[in-house]
Amino acid sequence: xxxxxxxxxxxxxxxxxxxxxxxxxxxxxxxxxxxxxxxxxxxxxxxxxxxxxxxxxxxxxxxxxxxxxxxxxxxxxxxxxxxxxxxxxxxxxxxxxxxxxxxxxxxxxxxxxxxxxxxxxxxxxxxxxxxxxxxxxxxxxxxxxxxxxxxxxxxxxxxxxxxxxxxxxxxxxxxxxxxxxxxxxxxxxxxxxxxxxxxxxxxxxxxxxxxxxxxxxxxxxxxxxxxxxxxxxxxxxxxxxxxxxxxxxxxxxxxxxxxxxxxxxxxxxxxxxxxxxxxxxxxxxxxxxxxxxxxxxxxxxxxxxxxxxxxxxxxxxxxxxxxxxxxxxxxxxxxxxxx
Amino acid sequence: xxxxxxxxxxxxxxxxxxxxxxxxxxxxxxxxxxxxxxxxxxxxxxxxxxxxxxxxxxxxxxxxxxxxxxxxxxxxxxxxxxxxxxxxxxxxxxxxxxxxxxxxxxxxxxxxxxxxxxxxxxxxxxxxxxxxxxxxxxxxxxxxxxxxxxxxxxxxxxxxxxxxxxxxxxxxxxxxxxxxxxxxxxxxxxxxxxxxxxxxxxxxxxxxxxxxxxxxxxxxxxxxxxxxxxxxxxxxxxxxxxxxxxxxxxxxxxxxxxxxxxxxxxxxxxxxxxxxxxxxxxxxxxxxxxxxxxxxxxxxxxxxxxxxxxxxxxxxxxxxxxxxxxxxxxxxxxxxxxxxxxxxxxxxxxxxxxxxxxxxxxxxxxxxxxxxxxxxxxxxxxxxxxxxxxxxxxxxxxxxxxxxxxxxxxxxxxxxxxxxxxxxxxxxxxxxxxxxxxxxxxxxxxxxxxxxxxxxxxxxxxxxxxxxxxxxxxxxxxxxxxxxxxxxxxxxxxxxxxxxxxxxxxxxxxxxxxxxxxxxxxxxxxxxxxxxxxxxxxxxx
Numbered sequence: 101x102x103x104x105x106x107x108x109x110x111x112x113x114x115x116x117x118x119x120x121x122x123x124x125x126x127x128x129x130x131x132x133x134x135x136x137x138x139x140x141x142x143x144x145x146x147x148x149x150x151x152x153x154x155x156x157x158x159x160x161x162x163x164x165x166x167x168x169x170x171x172x173x174x175x176x177x178x179x180x181x182x183x184x185x186x187x188x189x190x191x192x193x194x195x196x197x198x199x200x201x202x203x204x205x206x207x208x209x210x211x212x213x214x215x216x217x218x219x220x221x222x223x224x225x226x227x228x229x230x231x232x233x234x235x236x237x238x239x240x241x242x243x244x245x246x247x248x249x250x251x252x253x254x255x256x257x258x259x260x261x262x263x264x265x266x267x268x269x270x271x272x273x274x275x276x277x278x279x280x281x282x283x284x285x286x287x288x289x290x291x292x293x294x295x296x297x298x299x300x301x302x303x304x305x306x307x308x309x310x311x312x313x314x315x316x317x318x319x320x321x322x323x324x325x326x327x328x329x330x331x332x333x334x335x336x337x338x339x340x341x342x343x344x345x346x347x348x349x350x351x352x353x354x355x356x357x358x359x360x361x362x363x364x365x366x367x368x369x370x371x372x373x374x375x376x377x378x379x380x381x382x383x384x385x386x387x388x389x390x391x392x393x394x395x396x397x398x399x400x401x402x403x404x405x406x407x408x409x410x411x412x413x414x415x416x417x418x419x420x421x422x423x424x425x426x427x428x429x430x431x432x433x434x435x436x437x438x439x
Numbered sequence: 440x441x442x443x444x445x446x447x448x449x450x451x452x453x454x455x456x457x458x459x460x461x462x463x464x465x466x467x468x469x470x471x472x473x474x475x476x477x478x479x480x481x482x483x484x485x486x487x488x489x490x491x492x493x494x495x496x497x498x499x500x501x502x503x504x505x506x507x508x509x510x511x512x513x514x515x516x517x518x519x520x521x522x523x524x525x526x527x528x529x530x531x532x533x534x535x536x537x538x539x540x541x542x543x544x545x546x547x548x549x550x551x552x553x554x555x556x557x558x559x560x561x562x563x564x565x566x567x568x569x570x571x572x573x574x575x576x577x578x579x580x581x582x583x584x585x586x587x588x589x590x591x592x593x594x595x596x597x598x599x600x601x602x603x604x605x606x607x608x609x610x611x612x613x614x615x616x617x618x619x620x621x622x623x624x625x626x627x628x629x630x631x632x633x634x635x636x637x638x639x640x641x642x643x644x645x646x647x648x649x650x651x652x653x654x655x656x657x658x659x660x661x662x663x664x665x666x667x668x669x670x671x672x673x674x675x676x677x678x679x680x681x682x683x684x685x686x687x688x689x690x691x692x693x694x695x696x697x698x699x700x701x702x703x704x705x706x707x708x709x710x711x712x713x714x715x716x717x718x719x720x721x722x723x724x725x726x727x728x729x730x731x732x733x734x735x736x737x738x739x740x741x742x743x744x745x746x747x748x749x750x751x752x753x754x755x756x757x758x759x760x761x762x763x764x765x766x767x768x769x770x771x772x773x774x775x776x777x778x779x780x781x782x783x784x785x786x787x788x789x790x791x792x793x794x795x796x797x798x799x800x801x802x803x804x805x806x807x808x809x810x811x812x813x814x815x816x817x818x819x820x821x822x823x824x825x826x827x828x829x830x831x832x833x834x835x836x837x838x839x840x841x842x843x844x845x846x847x848x849x850x851x852x853x854x855x856x857x858x859x860x861x862x863x864x865x866x867x868x869x870x871x872x873x874x875x876x877x878x879x880x881x882x883x884x885x886x887x888x889x890x891x892x893x894x895x896x897x898x899x900x901x902x903x904x905x906x907x908x909x910x911x912x913x914x915x916x917x918x919x920x921x922x923x924x925x926x927x928x929x930x931x932x933x934x935x936x937x938x939x940x941x942x943x944x945x946x947x948x949x950x951x952x953x954x955x956x957x958x959x960x961x962x963x964x965x966x967x968x969x970x971x972x973x974x975x976x977x978x979x980x
Binding site: 114115116117118119120126127129130132136139140141142143144146147148149151152155182185186187188189317343349350351352353354355358384 | 449880940
């Protein structure tokens with residue numbers, strides 16, 4: 101008689117929790133006693149992906165370090181909506197830096213802790229995509245180059261949302277922002293510009309670089325845990341949809357993050373010392389339209405004067421990502437492949 | 440308190456900022472009616488008992504099951520599981536094998552000797568149940584639980600009705616049948632077998648019964664006049680199966696033709712084959728698509744070597760020669776003769792052309808309306824005569840054991856209300872949990888390696904007993920494939936995905952609660968709820 105152990109749970113590993121598995125195997129977020137690093141009452145918009153991403157990442161870091169972290173936060177949405185004087189949403193030691201110098205301040209905190217002999221207290225730097233890929237980029241690169249003992253997390257919502265939705269170097273092509281209007285023959289943000297910071301980080305040969313989305317909590321928490329198990333400069337790039345800046349419905353936040361990954365537009369992977377070690381393959385592949393049409397920042401590609409040519413160029417980007425990281429595997433049962 | 444330079448206010452928490460005031464819509468938890476429960480003729484809370492089975496609490500699952508249906512081991516074998524047809528998982532991969540799990544639970548209960556609930560406190564009311572088939576047994580069970588005394592009579596020598604005399608033992612082992620019936624009788628039931636009721640009203644008056652439940656079934660095999668020689672063996676399927684059940688099978692010879700296309704035709708053909716017929720042929724005047732039998736019957740019969748002559752009628756049957764006439768379907772799909780004939784060697788003809796009810800016991804009951812050979816009843820299963828209820832095959836319905844079990848239950852509650860001079864309380868039915876309300880992303884794909892084994896086991900489900908250990912693993916696996924459509928199963932998704940920490944987790948089996956002080960009404964929890972158990976409702980402004 102052949103018997104196989106039953107490993108199949110009602111909802112596998114995709115939902116936040118599962119009453120059928122042991123507490124130890126559940127996510128940090130499913131725990132009623134999670135830290136809630138960022139507390140209720142913050143002023144983020146309805147359906148904010150960044151508020152969610154920050155709680156996911158920092159709660160996981162809190163668990164991984166036994167509650168011993170200091171967070172350094174660049175100016176930006178996350179800082180503005182969480183700390184209007186004299187209130188704060190932070191339930192962890194938290195330091196506000198300037199817009200551009202969060203990685204350097206984090207380096208300083210790490211150095212101070214080292215001098216004081218508190219090497220068990222770990223440092224997390226965090227910023228939006230503006231503070232990371234544009235304004236704070238020099239400091240970030242320096243932090244990488246010196247291999248300072250900091251996990252730096254970028255919450256990427258693809259623009260300067262706090263100041264009124266201006267373009268950043270993380271804004272995708274064709275997207276409408278206040279500074280890349282949907283006018284002219286090539287409406288929205290231009291093609292061929294912008295920075296792929298996870299790959300730039302990899303080029304520094306730092307111990308750990310990973311990308312994640314708020315749609316896959318298990319993956320995100322695992323990556324934070326992995327990062328906190330290492331020393332030196334580590335970088336986590338978290339994709340966080342922005343209902344305000346993207347013109348999407350507030351309930352679509354997680355759905356959009358999922359579609360970004362499932363289209364191939366946002367590759368989810370991890371790399372150690374400059375080499376890709378894991379990719380999250382696409383589970384149910386969808387064309388980029390499915391993702392684009394839910395966002396008003398791409399409305400000019402649809403409607404009365406549709407631009408299938410531009411959509412095709414965006415699809416090409418997705419296809420290139422799929423090819424580069426091997427995001428589509430024939431055997432859809434295997435979730436991860438080693439690159 | 441000393442404050443740093445230029446600081447005038449104490450540090451406070453953002454929790455003083457009640458962002459709930461931003462909200463124009465609020466999420467609320469709801470329960471919806473799962474399609475399996477909706478489709479179950481016996482009114483089982485299928486999702487409810489699967490939920491218990493998922494955590495391996497088989498006894499809890501079984502107890503929840505027998506709340507509605509006292510015959511799970513029987514149902515797990517002979518029910519045609521409309522629940523699985525309705526199952527939303529069909530649209531993901533395959534339906535949950537509900538029937539297989541039900542059988543597993545029924546069997547383990549018999550094995551472990553779990554007992555059904557005890558009879559209720561005696562009400563002093565006496566009820567006569569005529570007919571001990573699935574409808575009569577189900578009514579007896581529920582009436583006893585409600586505390587009414589039951590006298591159960593049947594014209595046959597043993598209890599079970601068509602489950603014993605119509606359904607062959609290879610589909611329903613008699614030990615299983617006996618075990619589940621015995622549990623009901625052990626609740627304290629006055630049983631009289633070989634007892635024929637000739638006049639329902641007289642019987643009711645003589646016994647002083649407060650109400651009667653009529654469930655005599657459809658025991659008369661329908662005949663048609665087919666020219667047949669004196670020596671030709673012609674028998675109707677009902678009599679044939681009854682005689683087999685009585686361990687007194689008629690001699691049919693080697694070549695048996697069964698005329699008809701319903702489940703009974705297949706039962707008869709498969710039984711004839713088991714009795715030693717080398718050829719068992721089913722002759723049916725329509726085609727495969729219009730066959731009355733469930734397709735699973737056909738599949739299994741074909742595996743057993745039974746052949747079907749589609750679009751044919753029996754024209755005459757004389758001295759081991761049967762003449763079939765070919766048919767064709769007209770535009771409306773009705774078969775019409777073609778005038779083409781073919782011959783077939785045959786030793787016996789079994790007629791499986793449907794069954795009629797013997798309602799002679801109602802001849803004097805003038806208020807009971809009989810139309811087209813069946814009894815008209817209200818929603819409570821009461822006939823035109825006060826206190827006389829009917830169910831199962833004697834009322835207009837699809838004639839299946841599961842429907843009969845449902846009738847029995849409904850009649851029991853109808854009788855209970857009647858004898859107490861009350862109306863049957865109307866049950867609140869939730870909105871249906873449709874597939875569109877689910878977020879199926881969160882349900883894991885059933886591992887591919889499992890499937891062949893699963894299907895094989897499922898196919899075996901209606902045949903021989905499946906090996907023990909494997910059965911439990913399979914049952915657990917199957918139960919866990921349930922999507923829990925429309926009802927929270929505590930996956931923590933709402934708790935996890937709220938950007939405002941506005942969902943409070945109340946602990947195991949306590950579910951969740953919204954903190955409307957902080958909920959901004961973004962609706963992510965609704966969108967990301969796998970089973971569709973949250974909905975947005977507009978705030979009153």
